[in-house]
Structure formats: C-alpha cells, structure tokens
Amino acid sequence: MKIAIASGKGGTGKTTVAVNLALALGNAQLLDCDVEEPNCNLFLGFNLKKEEDVNITVPEVDSGKCTLCGKCAEFCQYNAIAKLPRSLMLFPKLCHGCGGCVLVCPENAIIEEKRSIGILEKGTSERFNIELLQGTLNIGEPMASPVIRQLKAHIDESTVAIIDSPPGTACPVIASVAEMDYCVLVTEPTPFGLNDLILAVDVVRQLDILFGVVINRHGLGDGRVEEYCQSEGVPILMKIPYDRKIAILYSKGIPFIEQMPVWKESFRGMYEDICKHVSCKGDF
Amino acid sequence: MKICVTASNSGFGAPVDPHFGRCGYFMFVDPGSMEFESIENRQVSASGGAGVQAAQQVIGKGIDVLITGSVGPNAFSLLLSEGVEIKAFSAGSVLEAIEAYRAGTLETIGAANSAGKSGV
Numbered sequence: 001m002k003i004a005i006a007s008g009k010g011g012t013g014k015t016t017v018a019v020n021l022a023l024a025l026g027n028a029q030l031l032d033c034d035v036e037e038p039n040c041n042l043f044l045g046f047n048l049k050k051e052e053d054v055n056i057t058v059p060e061v062d063s064g065k066c067t068l069c070g071k072c073a074e075f076c077q078y079n080a081i082a083k084l085p086r087s088l089m090l091f092p093k094l095c096h097g098c099g100g101c102v103l104v105c106p107e108n109a110i111i112e113e114k115r116s117i118g119i120l121e122k123g124t125s126e127r128f129n130i131e132l133l134q135g136t137l138n139i140g141e142p143m144a145s146p147v148i149r150q151l152k153a154h155i156d157e158s159t160v161a162i163i164d165s166p167p168g169t170a171c172p173v174i175a176s177v178a179e180m181d182y183c184v185l186v187t188e189p190t191p192f193g194l195n196d197l198i199l200a201v202d203v204v205r206q207l208d209i210l211f212g213v214v215i216n217r218h219g220l221g222d223g224r225v226e227e228y229c230q231s232e233g234v235p236i237l238m239k240i241p242y243d244r245k246i247a248i249l250y251s252k253g254i255p256f257i258e259q260m261p262v263w264k265e266s267f268r269g270m271y272e273d274i275c276k277h278v279s280c281k282g283d284f
Numbered sequence: 285m286k287i288c289v290t291a292s293n294s295g296f297g298a299p300v301d302p303h304f305g306r307c308g309y310f311m312f313v314d315p316g317s318m319e320f321e322s323i324e325n326r327q328v329s330a331s332g333g334a335g336v337q338a339a340q341q342v343i344g345k346g347i348d349v350l351i352t353g354s355v356g357p358n359a360f361s362l363l364l365s366e367g368v369e370i371k372a373f374s375a376g377s378v379l380e381a382i383e384a385y386r387a388g389t390l391e392t393i394g395a396a397n398s399a400g401k402s403g404v
C-alpha cells in the first residue's frame with residue numbers, strides 16, 4: 001500500500017500526518033519527498049546514512065567536432081544550449097536531461113556527462129519501528145523531480161509506504177503523488193486552506209488517484225472546507241483539533257501520537273478506512 | 285552601429301520594457317540613420333530560459349549595445365561573451381532611451397541584475 005500525504009497549501013500539517021501515520025502503523029517506510037526542505041527527521045531524530053547520489057545527465061560538447069549548425073540549441077525546449085556566432089554555451093541548470101541534443105547532433109559531437117543534483121539517505125532507529133528514506137536536493141538546484149523519482153524507486157511494495165509530499169500543485173508534487181494507491185490531502189479550515197485544497201483536488205483527480213481529506217487545526221476558521229468536501233463527495237478521513245497540547249508537542253519535535261495514544265488508534269482507523277476505500281475502488 | 289532596446293510595443297514612442305528575457309518587443313535601431321526594425325519576442329511566456337533565447341536572438345542580429353532594465357545571469361553571460369555593451373534604462377520611451385544613450389548619460393549594467401528564473 002502506497003499512500004501520499006499532500007496539500008495545496010504549505011504548512012497545513014503534511015509532515016505531522018505522515019510521521020504520525022507511519023509511526024502508528026509501524027513496520028512502514030516513510031519517504032520524505034519534500035526534497036527542497038526535508039523535515040520528517042526533525043520529529044524522528046534518526047541517524048541518517050547516505051545511500052546514493054542522484055545524478056542527471058547533461059550534455060558536453062566536443063568543440064573539435066561541432067560545426068555550429070545549431071540543431072541542438074534549436075531542439076532544446078529548455079534553452080539549455082545557446083548557439084553563438086563562434087561557440088556553443090551550455091546552461092546545465094536549465095537542462096532536464098532528456099538527451100535530445102545527443103540524438104539530433106549530426107556530427108556526434110555531444111556526449112552525456114553525469115551531474116549530481118542531490119542525495120538519498122536512509123535512517124533507522126532502535127526507538128521507532130519504521131524506516132525513513134530522505135531525499136535532499138543540493139542548494140541552488142532547480143529540479144526536484146529526479147530526486148523524488150529516484151527516492152520512490154526504493155519503495156518496498158511488500159510493506160506500507162507513506163510519502164510526505166512537497167506542498168503546492170507543481171511538478172515535484174506530481175512526481176510525489178503519481179502512481180500512489182491513495183492520496184491524503186491535508187488542509188486547514190481557512191480561506192487559504194480551502195482555495196489551495198480545491199487546486200490540489202483538481203490535480204489528484206487528473207492523476208486519477210483516490211483521495212480523502214484530513215482537516216488539521218479543526219476549530220479554527222470556518223466550515224467552508226467541510227461544506228466543499230460534502231458537496232464534492234470527498235471523504236473527510238480525520239479532523240485534528242486546533243489543540244494547545246498538539247502544538248506544544250510539535251514545537252518540541254515530538255510526534256503527538258507518542259504522548260496522546262488515543263490518536264494512535266485514530267491513525268490506524270484512518271489507514272483501515274483508506275484500505276477499504278482502495279479495495280472498493282472509491283465506492284466508499 | 286546597432287542598438288537593441290527592449291520595448292513593450294513596436295515603435296519609437298513605445299515604453300522601454302524593463303525585463304530583457306520577457307520583454308514584448310526588441311527594437312533594433314541604427315542611431316546614425318534612425319532606421320529601425322522591431323521584432324516581437326516569442327519568449328514572453330516561455331517556461332524557462334527566456335533570457336537565453338532572447339540573448340541568442342539579439343546577438344544573432346549583430347548588436348553592439350543593449351538598452352534594457354534588467355538582465356538575468358544566463359543572458360548576461362551570453363551577452364558578455366559576445367562583447368555586447370549593456371546599458372540601463374527603464375522609465376521612458378524607446379526614443380528617449382536612444383537619446384540618453386547618445387548623450388552618454390546611461391549607466392552600464394556590469395553584472396546580472398535580475399535573479400532570472402532557472403526553469404523548473
């Protein structure tokens with residue numbers, strides 16, 4: 001079972017839900033796919049060990065063979081190659097690594113070189129019975145998706161994998177949520193929360209992934225998120241109250257189910273609901 | 285001599301567009317004869333690398349001077365490698381920009397002065 005925890009708006013509680021859900025279930029993999037700012041380990045304190053580099057391929061031009069025909073620059077949709085009157089100039093950070101320039105070069109003057117854009121790390125601990133896999137994009141690198149895809153290749157299909165997605169609705173979110181069995185959209189009952197929830201719902205519907213909503217900081221704001229979910233037939237899986245004790249535990253980096261065991265049952269119940277939802281393919 | 289001015293529209297009366305890569309039009313002007321050619325910038329809504337394309341386009345026209353408001357790092361390195369002089373002007377018309385250049389009152393843009401966008 002592969003479950004992505006996503007949201008349109010940032011700061012709604014994705015990491016809180018992902019970490020607490022993984023811990024409540026145990027024997028699970030937690031994948032921190034928010035590779036621009038991975039933060040699950042703030043709540044776990046695992047010792048992380050580097051697993052591997054994430055490389056993308058970028059072109060390298062043999063200026064001896066290049067005739068400055070410009071076909072590569074013309075082909076590149078990302079403008080990573082510029083043809084000047086007397087030379088080519090490459091912009092590796094614009095390159096998406098598609099390899100098209102190598103194919104269109106009539107002189108075989110372009111080869112592909114590897115460039116590291118991030119790393120994958122793995123962490124386990126005596127204290128918690130889960131495995132953490134974390135991707136980190138190097139500072140200044142623009143493309144998060146290759147790191148996320150390589151991280152997801154480590155999913156163990158025989159266990160439960162919980163994915164902590166980046167916020168928003170752009171490419172890194174699609175890379176995180178794609179091919180999951182289920183997506184939990186975390187929101188808060190505020191006008192911002194509702195606006196960005198609607199955008200996120202649009203994305204998961206287009207990806208054809210089953211989904212439900214967790215309302216965090218319930219009690220804050222108004223009832224419009226719930227009204228929206230009802231009118232759209234979106235299941236509300238859980239409501240986490242706007243509660244001082246939860247906030248204090250969060251501020252200390254403690255997953256709240258550790259000290260509020262009743263919530264461990266709630267998260268397990270939510271997982272069972274998700275399994276039912278998945279097994280009846282949405283007839284919930 | 286050929287000068288390129290980034291403009292929001294075509295013509296000498298058009299306001300200078302301060303964004304190089306995503307400007308509306310490139311106005312190529314010969315300051316001696318005041319003959320001009322204006323070309324629409326197809327990169328206005330490019331998802332990334334607009335500055336790279338724009339720089340290739342204006343370099344391909346053989347310009348000596350670029351007058352604009354801001355240039356990103358990728359475009360700047362291209363223009364620098366071709367020895368194009370980059371001058372700052374952002375409030376006024378294309379004609380006013382050319383006159384200010386002739387009067388020698390425009391400051392040189394000596395480094396990329398826009399963060400640019402690296403194209404995700």
